[in-house]
Amino acid sequence: MLKIVPEFLKAIRPEFRNHKKNFHQDAYYTFTNYRYLWVIGIFILAVTALSPLFMATLTYHQLIETSVDSDLNHRTKQLTDAAKSAVTFFMEERLNALTFTVNENGYDQLTDNARLTEILKNLKLGFGGVTDLSVLDADGNQVAYAGPFNLEGKNYKNQSWFEQSIKKMNFISEVFTGYRGVPHIIITVRSAKSDGSFFILRATLDTERLMKTLSSYKTGAYADIFLVNREGILQTPSMHYGAIFTPTNLIFPANSYETDVNTMTFNGISIISGHSLILRDMVTTPFTLMVLKEKAGMLQFWMDMRSKFNRIISASVIIIIIVITFASTFMVNKLYRADKAKAETMMQMEQTQQLASIGQLAAGVAHEINNPLAVINQTAGYMKDLFSFKDQTQNTDELIEYIDSILDAVDRCGTITRQLLGFVKQFDVKIKNVNLQKLISQVLSFHRKEAEYRQINVTVSIPDIFPELETDSSKLQQILVNLVNNAFQAVEEGNSLDIVARQVDTNTIELVIHDTGCGIPEENLKKIHEPFFSTKKDKSGTGLGLSITYSLIKKLGGRISVQSTEGVGTSFTIILPVKIKEGRIA
Amino acid sequence: MQHIDILIVDDEAKFADMLAKRIELRGCSKAVCYDGKSALDWVSAHADRISLILLDLQLPDLYGTMVLTNIKTINPAIPVIILTGHGTEKDRLDCERLGAYRFIHKPPNIDELMTILEHIKEKSAC
Numbered sequence: 088m089l090k091i092v093p094e095f096l097k098a099i100r101p102e103f104r105n106h107k108k109n110f111h112q113d114a115y116y117t118f119t120n121y122r123y124l125w126v127i128g129i130f131i132l133a134v135t136a137l138s139p140l141f142m143a144t145l146t147y148h149q150l151i152e153t154s155v156d157s158d159l160n161h162r163t164k165q166l167t168d169a170a171k172s173a174v175t176f177f178m179e180e181r182l183n184a185l186t187f188t189v190n191e192n193g194y195d196q197l198t199d200n201a202r203l204t205e206i207l208k209n210l211k212l213g214f215g216g217v218t219d220l221s222v223l224d225a226d227g228n229q230v231a232y233a234g235p236f237n238l239e240g241k242n243y244k245n246q247s248w249f250e251q252s253i254k255k256m257n258f259i260s261e262v263f264t265g266y267r268g269v270p271h272i273i274i275t276v277r278s279a280k281s282d283g284s285f286f287i288l289r290a291t292l293d294t295e296r297l298m299k300t301l302s303s304y305k306t307g308a309y310a311d312i313f314l315v316n317r318e319g320i321l322q323t324p325s326m327h328y329g330a331i332f333t334p335t336n337l338i339f340p341a342n343s344y345e346t347d348v349n350t351m352t353f354n355g356i357s358i359i360s361g362h363s364l365i366l367r368d369m370v371t372t373p374f375t376l377m378v379l380k381e382k383a384g385m386l387q388f389w390m391d392m393r394s395k396f397n398r399i400i401s402a403s404v405i406i407i408i409i410v411i412t413f414a415s416t417f418m419v420n421k422l423y424r425a426d427k428a429k430a431e432t433m434m435q436m437e438q439t440q441q442l443a444s445i446g447q448l449a450a451g452v453a454h455e456i457n458n459p460l461a462v463i464n465q466t467a468g469y470m471k472d473l474f475s476f477k478d479q480t481q482n483t484d485e486l487i488e489y490i491d492s493i494l495d496a497v498d499r500c501g502t503i504t505r506q507l508l509g510f511v512k513q514f515d516v517k518i519k520n521v522n523l524q525k526l527i528s529q530v531l532s533f534h535r536k537e538a539e540y541r542q543i544n545v546t547v548s549i550p551d552i553f554p555e556l557e558t559d560s561s562k563l564q565q566i567l568v569n570l571v572n573n574a575f576q577a578v579e580e581g582n583s584l585d586i587v588a589r590q591v592d593t594n595t596i597e598l599v600i601h602d603t604g605c606g607i608p609e610e611n612l613k614k615i616h617e618p619f620f621s622t623k624k625d626k627s628g629t630g631l632g633l634s635i636t637y638s639l640i641k642k643l644g645g646r647i648s649v650q651s652t653e654g655v656g657t658s659f660t661i662i663l664p665v666k667i668k669e670g671r672i673a
Numbered sequence: 674m675q676h677i678d679i680l681i682v683d684d685e686a687k688f689a690d691m692l693a694k695r696i697e698l699r700g701c702s703k704a705v706c707y708d709g710k711s712a713l714d715w716v717s718a719h720a721d722r723i724s725l726i727l728l729d730l731q732l733p734d735l736y737g738t739m740v741l742t743n744i745k746t747i748n749p750a751i752p753v754i755i756l757t758g759h760g761t762e763k764d765r766l767d768c769e770r771l772g773a774y775r776f777i778h779k780p781p782n783i784d785e786l787m788t789i790l791e792h793i794k795e796k797s798a799c
Binding site (some may be wrong): 210211243450453454457458460461464466468469472473476477492496539540580 | 685687688692694695696698699711730731732733736758778779780783
């Protein structure tokens, strides 16, 4: 197990992190910002892989939420309907019993207290919850009373329930405490007496029965069910929304005879509410039934399922990201290795090309030396002839003349070899002060003879006051050799090659190598600095000269640009720092 | 007019003179030109009285192949040996195409030159 962790980290950690800076080699890398490649790779893969997952998850959540919402609404409506039926039935049943009692017994029997007590006993047995019964005349005087309290003779004329009950055939009051301090409801039934006036039978119901009926519909700890009056005052106690007779802080929904279900927020909690007036054709009650459910509580099952789902999704996301990182590391590693191999090859090529340019120099030197050697050869040969063909031992003056001629030719050879040595020596030295004028004439000296017989007009223009460059002389030398060789290959007889140097500012110089040769076709201009691009069809070129020249200039902290018109000529413009930056050369 | 065995065309005066002297020592007649133009003038004047021409490629005024072409126009029968210090492979092929007799790198071996001359003379005598 312990072994897996470092192995895993190794697989996920891209190799470019271990890249050791090598100034010479780094110039040959195609890509410079591998970190960016790696990160962008991970990003693109992650977006591609994770967006559908996120979209699906989001859609799934929305779908679940919608269906759960509609399910909750439906269940709340069902519950509200059921409770509404129960409460309505509770009221109707008692009202019908009273109506029956009035019609069955008539005023005379009802005002008989004994009879009334019997009726109360029967009602208690049949329905329960009836506390007392009384008969009132049209003036609100209590004519008869049966029940535990001695309320006989009381006048209710000024009570609001009395005023309302004389207006209608029957009446159900709000819950109130009245004289007794116990919550109750009054139900009255109006009936005509034989003399044409009316009387009222009043029953008091304790609300305990009603509350029991209501609470039997409560489902779970998150549901609340209670009655409110038209003003929103609680008529039965609630669990979360206030005590009895206190106003609810709920934003009260519009009264409706139909069961209405909607979603609202109470104290920041999302609630599903079902409500309906308790109202039938025959019965009017002041009550609104409220069924309230805390959504979160009801959604608990879905929430649990969702968090389980989210955990699975999170785990998948982590696995996907790990796999993506693996993939990106793998791809960037492949790229990095290929690039590294290319850079290493190019480094070797650079050395090969250096040898090749020395080879070219050697050819130039051989040309230069061949002529004096031919003179030496013929002069020495003639001297030998003098001894072989005729005895010339006495003619010393003529011999000395020939010996001088030989010495003169040897001197010429010596000058050339010294030039070569001085030139080659610079390949070893790294950073030193370089006189550009001197370096250019050294490079050109190897082409002097060629320029002469091909009638190429070579001019060098460098201002008298020109800074000494502090740079890698061997690299600068190789750059010049490469570009001058190229120019000589491009020009025809009678063309010209101009080398112009100028100081741009204190830290920068510009060197332009311009020839009036064949020029470079536009389509090739972009490709000339690419490795192995060559137009020399006879395979005499490696296609590396310019690409290496470009890299060398980069290493010296400079840059190169080329302008060329086919058939008119080519200009290579090199910008170089006067002093190479510290640490540019490893 | 006198018959000339060898015409040397070379801008390296010391080399040309020394070679001329050695040829003379071996009993052959010679002439020397130091540039292409005078060489062509000389050949025009002595068109059928030259046995062999030694021609350098790098001349100050005309390139050797150009001189060779003109010589062949004047008299295609004159054998021309190209004698060069730094002729390239391309030069050699060009010269062979233009009808050069031999292509020799400097320095030349005098005895070899004399053998060639003798051979040419024998041939023309036949």
